[in-house]
Amino acid sequence: MDGQNVNDTPDAYYKWDDTQVLYAVEIDDQSNVSLESIKAGIDYAIANEYVLLLYGHVITSGTPAEYQTSTSKLEEILSYTKAQGGDFYLLGDLGNSSWSSATSNVTANFTISADTIVAGGDVTFVGYSINQTSEFLDFGDGTSSTSANVTHTYATPGTYNAVLTVTNGIHSHSITKTIIVTTGRTGGVALSWDDVQNIGPCYENLATFQTYNASCTMNINNLSAWGQGTTDNLSALHNAGWEIAGHGYNHLNSIEFLNNSTSEEWLNQEIFPNIAEITGYGYPVYSLAYPYSSRNETTDSLLAPYFRTLRSTNFETVNVNESNAYYKWDDARVVYGVEIDDQSNVSLESIKYGIDYAMQHGYVLVLYGHAITSNVTGEYQTSTSRLESILNYTNQKNGTFYLMGDLGNSSWVPSGRFSNVIANFTVSSDNVYTGENVTFADYSVNHTIQLLDFGDGSNSSTANVVHKYTTPGTYTVNLTVTNDVSNQSITKTITVIQSTPPVANFTSNLTTGLAPLDVAFTDASTGLPTPTSWLWDFGDGYNSTEQSPKHTYSAAGSYTVNLTVSNLNSTTSTTATITVLNESNVLPVANFSMSVTRGDAPLSVTFTDLSQYATSWTWDFGDGASSTDQNPTHEYSSAGTYTVKLTAKNANGENSTTAQIIADRKSSGGSSNGGGGGGGGSPEPARNVEVKELSQVSITNGKAVQFDFTKNATCVVSVGFDAKKTVGKTTTIVEQLKNKSTLVSNLSDGVVYKYFNVWVGNSGFATSANIENPALCFKVEKAWIKDKNIDKDSITLNRYSNKTWEKLPASLSGEDNKYLYFKSSVPGYSFFAITGKMTSNEEDESHTGEATPNSGTQEQDNTEPGIEPDGDSKITPGFEMIYCILGLLGVFLYRRK
Incomplete structure (x- = not known):
């Protein structure tokens, strides 16, 4: 306007x-x-x-x-x-709101409740069309509705296009929605491999299949003609979850065979031998792949009683003939496989499409191939790269790898004609004792009759049985199983050993002590078989069924411990006594050791109390002097033989013990074997002792004894021997010297690392009458070996005895970052020196026969404060003992042979 x-x-x-x-x-x-x-x-x-x-x-x-x-x-x-x-x-x-046009275009529109359902499920349709006067809804499965507001059931899996067409007499309009109806199962592939000669390539690529959790079906023919290697490979595939299936015994074209022969001849020559052979190897047969995919309705009917699944070939790409390439869980016995060999004209993209389609609908895409190879040179070959692409793609899509026997007619029941028997059984043990039960368990297959021969003149008609052998020997057990068409036997060997009654025996770490007394009992019972049950009566109202229990006695008294043991033969018992003392009535037990038992006067001797249950001590040194110290030191100023007496006391009484001290007028180095070699104290002048260390062990007759020097104060790690006499707690002393002892002569050769003395127990103990197999473990600093240019193989332990030095072989037993560890068998304990030889021809004379000086000069003892392990060693404290414990045990065992 x-x-x-x-x-x-x-x-x-x-x-x-x-x-x-x-x-x-x-x-x-x-x-x-x-x-x-x-x-x-x-x-x-x-x-x-x-x-x-x-x-x-x-x-x-x-x-x-x-x-x-x-x-x-x-x-x-x-x-x-x-x-x-x-x-x-x-x-x-704007304008006239009541206006309408009879000639307006219609618009078709509708919704669906779901676009993917399981077969048998409902889809609800709701119409939202505009201007229509009529509706027609085609569900895509052959049914329809004149209303778009409807609920419809899809009974069969598939892909359906639902089309709604609306009209108003002048105009019409249509719209389509796709509905996928699935089987409700997980989709996947069934991959099989044809021909017996391709077992090997499948086995060689088993690791690839297992990477993707893929199990396949192996279709074979005439297996027995291919040797043990092929049989073993097939067994490995089966053990990995593969199915073994038929492929025609002679791999002949089925239809061509039937054109010239009867159905019975075909079954007897091609099918039955194929089933029997596979079954004979222990593999159940569920499916068959037609050789050359040659089949018709006649062959399908003939094979129906013997196979759940029959596989033929699709011959087309997956895209072109997608329907036949899938098993749709519809109990169809005949399925059609797609060949995946590289020259089969089926593209990898086509196969992937098929996998997607199978996953979408819950179908199984049936695939097969022949030889797997990394380099394809002709037809009937699948490249490893193509195989891995298929496996990987299926795995990525979360597809399942099915066996051919999983498909087909689910109502099929195997024919009994070719269910060959397989004999199999287990035994609870193949080494038993007379009178012991042997349990036999049957694992045979398809049998109707059994005979189990025990090999001892008796038998059983069932392999599920318990049997006892009463006579020792070796028995061959034979199980024979049969049915109407086959029989098989299997044997196992059982060795029967003569059993013996048990002999009860045990040890305890303590037999006496103050209450409360913790005692550890160790079972040492014997018998064949070894005891299988234990009953301990501790004598105080308590008991235990453990093999080696621990028990605490809370009150004083004498307790009889009874151990009853049993094996399959009988039961026997033994007893021992545990004495628990009350501190109010126990008497002391006097005992002591001496740092020296002989030496030149004036002779200084340190006495170490080893008494038990003592509260006071009285020492009579034998020269008119005495002391009430627990660990006194006394000097004998005059030569002579002195009897030292220790009286240990407590509130309940007293107990005494004595030892002898010899103070000489002059050095007695010429007879060192009598004093030092026999053990006891030390005649070494105190001024020449750089450091000493003590170790205390209880000595029991018949037991191996080892004194460990854990303070690392000296070069000695341990001293050991076999005890021939029980003497209780005993002290061994190692003295590391500042210089050569005045009691010994000079060494003739070698560079001296250390001089040291070893004294075991009281005077006269360490003799051949009391010990045997004496040994010693020592250590040498690596720094000294390097600085002195020492050949480590020349390290020698020298012992002074009978006025001469004796060279003792030393064997290397171990090392750490600071020390080399050596072990030696020794004739006895007395004066020692560790020497080595320089690797050069010219040996430094200034070091011959002299010990390497140490910076410290203060006398030390492990009973005194200040002795600490060597701080430079980076090993765990006590770890060096491992080298010497093993070494000393070796010496002991060798000597005892």
């Missing part, structure tokens, strides 16, 4: 009055309608809730001509409307 002022044209507004004819104001720049007039109209429309009708022609950013609206004017109108809170309407929103 015309007009320069919008307010002058009231018809320019739509007032929601259903007026069908509307009048608009032109906004082009040359229309003579000012921008201010338009803004006033916008204000008026918003104030009255009207709609201002505007129109223009061409929008331009340049200088506007007639029928052109500048972009600046347009933007002013738009921004002003928005700023004032106005709405932008379409012309179709």
Whole structure:
């Protein structure tokens, strides 16, 4: 409409009055309608809730001509409307609201409750079409509805296109939605491999299959002609979860065979031998792959009693003939496989499509191949790269790898004709004692009759039986199983050993002590078989059925411990006594050791108390002097033989013991074997002792004894021997010297590492009458060996006895970051020196026969504070003992042979 002022044209507004004819104001720049007039109209429309009708022609950013609206004017109108809170309407929103058109286009539209369901499930359709007068809904499965508001059941798996067509008599419109109906199972592939000669390639690639959890079916023919290697490979495949299936015994074309022979001849020559051979190897047969995929309804019918699944070939790509390439869990006995060999003209993309389709519908894509090779040179070969692509793709899609025997007719029952028997049984033990039960368990297959011959003149008609052998010997057990068509035997050897009654025996770590007394009992019972049950009666009302229990006696008394043991033959008992003392009535047991038992006067002797249960001590040194110290030191100023007496006391009484000290007028080095070699104290002058260390062990007749020097104060690690006399707690002393002892002569050769003395027990103990197999373990610093250029193989232990030095072989037993450890068998214990030889021809004379000086000069003893293990060694404390414990045990065992 015309007009320069919008307010002058009231018809320019739509007032929601259903007026069908509307009048608009032109906004082009040359229309003579000012921008201010338009803004006033916008204000008026918003104030009255009207709609201002505007129109223009061409929008331009340049200088506007007639029928052109500048972009600046347009933007002013738009921004002003928005700023004032106005709405932008379409012309179709205005006019006569009751208007309708019989010739309007129809619009088809509907929704579905689900686009993927399991077969037998319902889909609900809801129509949202517009302007239609009729509806037709085709469900895609051969059924339909005249209403789009309907619920429909899809009974069969598949892909269905539901099409809704609507019309109003003039126009029509259609819309389609796809519905996938699945089997409800996990989709996947059934991959099989044809021909017996391809067992080897499958086995060689077994690791690849296992990477993807893929099990396959191996279709074989005439296995026995291929040797043990092929048989073993097939067994490995079967053990990995593979199925073994038939492929025709002679791999002949089925239809061609039947064209010239009877059905019975075909079964007897091709099918039955194939089943019997595979079954004979212990593999059940469920499926057969037709040789050359040659089949018809006649062959299918003939084979129905003997196979659940029969596989032929699709011969097409998966895309072209997708229906036959899948097993749809419909009990179809005949399935069609797609050949995956590289030259089969089936593309990898086609196979992947088939896998996707199978996964989408819950189908099984049936695939097969022949030889697996890394380098394809002809037909009937699948490359390893293609194989891995198929396996990997299936795995990535979460597909399942099925066996051919999983498919086919689920109601099939195997024919009994070729269910060959397999004899198998187990025994609870193949080494038993007379009178012991042997349990036989049957694991045979398909048998109707059994005979189990025990090999001792008796038998059983069942292999599930318990039998006892009463006479020792070796017995061959034979199980024979049979049915109507086959029999098989299997043997096992059982060795029967003569059993003996048990002999009860035990030891304890303690036999006497103060209450409460913790005693550890160790079972030492014997018998054949060894005892299988133990009953301990501790004599105080308590008992135990453990083999080696621990028990605490809380009250004083004498307790008889009874151990009863049993094996399959009988039961026997033995007893021992545990004496538990009360501190209020126990008497002391006097015992002591001496640092020296002989030496030149004046002779200083340190006495170490080893008494038990003592509260006070009285020492009579035999020279008129005495002491009440627990561990006194006394000096004998005059030569002579002195009897030292220790009286140990407590509130209940006293007990005494004596030992002898000899103070000589001069050095007695010439008879060192009598004093030092026999054990006891030390005649070494105290001023020459650099450091000493003590070790105390209880000595029992018949037991191996080892004194360990754990303070690392000297070069000696341990001293050991076999005891021939029980003397109780005994102290061994090692003295490491500052220089060569004044009691020995010079060494003739070698560089001296250390001089040391070893004294065992009281005077006269360490003799051949009391000990045997004496040994010693020592250590040498690696730094000394390096600094002195010493050949470590030349390390020697030298012992001084009978006025001469004796060289004793030393064998290397171990090392750590600081020391080399050596062990030696020794004739006895007395004066020692460790020497080595330099690797060069010229030996430094200044070191011959002299010990390497040490920085410390203070006398030390492990009973005194200040002795600590060597801080430079980086090994665990006590670890060095391992080398010497093993070494000393070796010496003891060797000597006892």
